[in-house]
Amino acid sequence: MTDLADLTSDVRIDLKLIAGLIEPGSRVLDIGCGDGALLELLERTRGVDARGIEISQEGVNAAVGRGLSVIQGDADSDLVQYPDQSFDYVVLSHTIQATRNARRVLEEMLRIGRRVVVSLPNFGHLDVRFRLMFLGRMPVSKRLPYSWYDTPNIHFCTIRDFVELARDVGARVDQAIVLDGAGKRLPFSLPWIVWNLLGAQAVFLLSRDGR
Amino acid sequence: MAPLTLPEAEETMLDATLTETDAQASLRRSEADTPSSLVMRFGTDAPLTLDAGPAIAPWQIAYQTYGELNADRSNAILICHALTGDQHVASTNPVTGKPGWWTLMVGPGKPIDTDRFFVICSNVLGGCLGTTGPASTNPETGRPYGLDLPVVTIADMVRAQAMLVTSLGIEQLFAVVGGSMGGMQALQWAASYPDRVFSTIAIATSYRHSSQNIAFHEVGRQAVMADPDWCGGRYLEAGRNPKKGLAVARMAAHITYMSDRSLHQKFGRNLQDRDALAFGFDADFQIESYLRHQGMTFVDRFDANSYLYVTRATDYFDLAADHGGVLANVFKGTKTRFCVLSFTSDWLYPTSESRAVVHALNAAGAPVSFVEIDSDRGHDSFLLDIPEQYRIVRGFLTGAARARGIAGPAAEDKP
Numbered sequence: 001m002t003d004l005a006d007l008t009s010d011v012r013i014d015l016k017l018i019a020g021l022i023e024p025g026s027r028v029l030d031i032g033c034g035d036g037a038l039l040e041l042l043e044r045t046r047g048v049d050a051r052g053i054e055i056s057q058e059g060v061n062a063a064v065g066r067g068l069s070v071i072q073g074d075a076d077s078d079l080v081q082y083p084d085q086s087f088d089y090v091v092l093s094h095t096i097q098a099t100r101n102a103r104r105v106l107e108e109m110l111r112i113g114r115r116v117v118v119s120l121p122n123f124g125h126l127d128v129r130f131r132l133m134f135l136g137r138m139p140v141s142k143r144l145p146y147s148w149y150d151t152p153n154i155h156f157c158t159i160r161d162f163v164e165l166a167r168d169v170g171a172r173v174d175q176a177i178v179l180d181g182a183g184k185r186l187p188f189s190l191p192w193i194v195w196n197l198l199g200a201q202a203v204f205l206l207s208r209d210g211r
Numbered sequence: 212m213a214p215l216t217l218p219e220a221e222e223t224m225l226d227a228t229l230t231e232t233d234a235q236a237s238l239r240r241s242e243a244d245t246p247s248s249l250v251m252r253f254g255t256d257a258p259l260t261l262d263a264g265p266a267i268a269p270w271q272i273a274y275q276t277y278g279e280l281n282a283d284r285s286n287a288i289l290i291c292h293a294l295t296g297d298q299h300v301a302s303t304n305p306v307t308g309k310p311g312w313w314t315l316m317v318g319p320g321k322p323i324d325t326d327r328f329f330v331i332c333s334n335v336l337g338g339c340l341g342t343t344g345p346a347s348t349n350p351e352t353g354r355p356y357g358l359d360l361p362v363v364t365i366a367d368m369v370r371a372q373a374m375l376v377t378s379l380g381i382e383q384l385f386a387v388v389g390g391s392m393g394g395m396q397a398l399q400w401a402a403s404y405p406d407r408v409f410s411t412i413a414i415a416t417s418y419r420h421s422s423q424n425i426a427f428h429e430v431g432r433q434a435v436m437a438d439p440d441w442c443g444g445r446y447l448e449a450g451r452n453p454k455k456g457l458a459v460a461r462m463a464a465h466i467t468y469m470s471d472r473s474l475h476q477k478f479g480r481n482l483q484d485r486d487a488l489a490f491g492f493d494a495d496f497q498i499e500s501y502l503r504h505q506g507m508t509f510v511d512r513f514d515a516n517s518y519l520y521v522t523r524a525t526d527y528f529d530l531a532a533d534h535g536g537v538l539a540n541v542f543k544g545t546k547t548r549f550c551v552l553s554f555t556s557d558w559l560y561p562t563s564e565s566r567a568v569v570h571a572l573n574a575a576g577a578p579v580s581f582v583e584i585d586s587d588r589g590h591d592s593f594l595l596d597i598p599e600q601y602r603i604v605r606g607f608l609t610g611a612a613r614a615r616g617i618a619g620p621a622a623e624d625k626p
Contacts, residue, residue, distance in 0.1 A: 049578075051578065051579075057582065057583070057584075057585065060580075060581075060582050061582060061599060061602065061603055061606075063580075064550070064580040064582060064603050064606050064607055064610075065602060065603060065605070065606025065607075065609075066606060066610065067606060067607065067609050067610015067611065067613060067614075068580070068610065069548065069578040069579055069580050070580055070581075071551075071569055071573070071579060071580060071581035071582075072581055072582050072583055073581075078570075081570040081573055081574060082573055082574070083574055083576075086576060
């Protein structure tokens with residue numbers, strides 16, 4: 001296994017962060033795994049039993065071509081087939097905003113996995129607020145490159161919104177990591193309101209409350 | 212598919228075109244007992260037990276191999292052929308003289324790379340190219356089995372293959388690969404011998420035959436049996452051949468291998484060798500002419516009774532039935548890695564059936580890769596030049612080989 005610390009800087013920062021949350025040797029399901037970059041990283045650095053679901057054919061082809069166990073499927077409809085608690089971790093990396101029923105997806109994840117990892121772009125970030133407030137336009141940036149009419153991202157939320165959803169579905173936030181626009185980690189001691197303003201993306205580790 | 216070229220002779224009804232050379236008939240006849248490929252013969256001390264009840268012995272299984280078995284005997288891949296396929300997956304068919312049926316998949320530098328893997332492909336039980344089937348000589352009577360051979364199942368076919376693999380000194384296969392009925396065998400292998408299969412690739416297939424699938428096969432069988440030349444299944448001794456019936460069976464089946472869209476694109480309502488409708492029952496349309504061609508070339512290479520047996524085997528296939536009707540139970544605790552592929556326009560074994568297999572594998576916690584490949588060429592897509600399929604199989608085998616600790620296929624096709 002390669003050590004996480006030895007990785008070169010070309011690995012996406014949020015993927016590295018997620019990898020850091022995963023116990024070595026565990027069973028992981030990555031929902032919306034794209035071309036399998038995270039799964040491959042987890043196999044390589046964490047020795048996990050990695051599985052993935054991806055909706056796009058290019059993504060699945062690339063992932064299977066990498067030798068990963070990835071199936072073509074839809075987070076909104078295909079999670080029901082997995083038995084309760086069949087994974088140690090269920091990961092949703094930058095995908096929740098593209099689901100039709102984000103709440104249902106999160107509930108299903110908490111059913112399937114003992115732990116749930118969600119990373120998301122923060123729509124409450126200063127930059128987004130600035131664009132909306134002063135330009136009066138839906139924000140298009142490097143991180144959110146789509147125009148409003150052709151974006152797959154149909155359910156944007158802020159960090160605060162997500163924390164509230166997590167509470168509503170009975171999840172406990174075991175860990176939260178917030179990164180600023182430069183990919184730097186914001187200090188843990190800052191209040192939520194600052195995170196929600198300065199955080200460009202966040203990674204949450206959740207578990208079902210009462211476990 | 213090659214552009215359509217048809218002999219002039221196709222002017223009148225089907226029977227006018229169904230002339231077979233004696234040489235071809237006797238060649239097919241001799242391949243049934245003494246195939247020109249390799250053959251493994253099992254004596255009365257190694258009977259083959261059948262789901263139907265009785266065991267058969269002696270019996271034989273004809274096969275081809277490509278590549279070299281490594282010292283650990285860990286690089287063997289078994290390829291299972293489809294309904295009317297044969298063991299000549301990557302070598303010339305002795306009856307038709309045509310190249311192997313899956314040379315895009317199997318060969319040096321191909322996804323199933325014969326430079327790296329030891330590839331085995333055997334003729335199925337009930338077939339007619341050297342494995343015991345209805346055209347083989349019944350050792351008890353000295354006459355062809357005909358319908359005296361018990362009905363065989365997919366599980367029987369796999370049991371026969373397992374005995375062959377054991378005889379070749381191979382404990383565990385690195386992969387079992389098949390499309391259509393071959394995919395059924397691949398899934399059956401994983402179900403019957405989970406410890407003997409490291410990985411399974413099941414393409415354009417299903418876990419059971421649907422009512423519609425059975426219906427099409429029944430039409431084919433009835434066409435064969437309605438032909439007076441079938442002689443109650445004893446046509447070989449009578450020196451006859453139910454060609455018309457078998458050709459009609461093939462014509463009906465062939466429609467199910469293509470999609471409406473591909474038929475439309477290829478033939479539309481185009482007329483065959485004429486400028487106007489003939490107001491008769493000749494092959495006015497190209498599609499008619501094409502189907503007749505498919506029918507008549509088929510009867511030259513395939514045994515009619517064999518067709519009854521292999522279609523019956525697929526009809527009887529229902530993996531979940533032996534496991535309380537729950538497909539996930541079939542694969543419980545399996546360590547085999549699966550790759551399931553389907554094609555968007557395949558209405559014979561639609562994607563929904565592959566998905567059911569994938570869901571069951573997920574429920575069983577099995578590692579599975581699944582892709583629905585975009586193709587408008589119907590069920591036959593798995594045999595055609597659809598680059599996506601070959602890329603995915605290459606990638607899957609590369610990952611599986613890494614996990615198994617053996618050399619994977621070459622990174623890409625040799626130029």
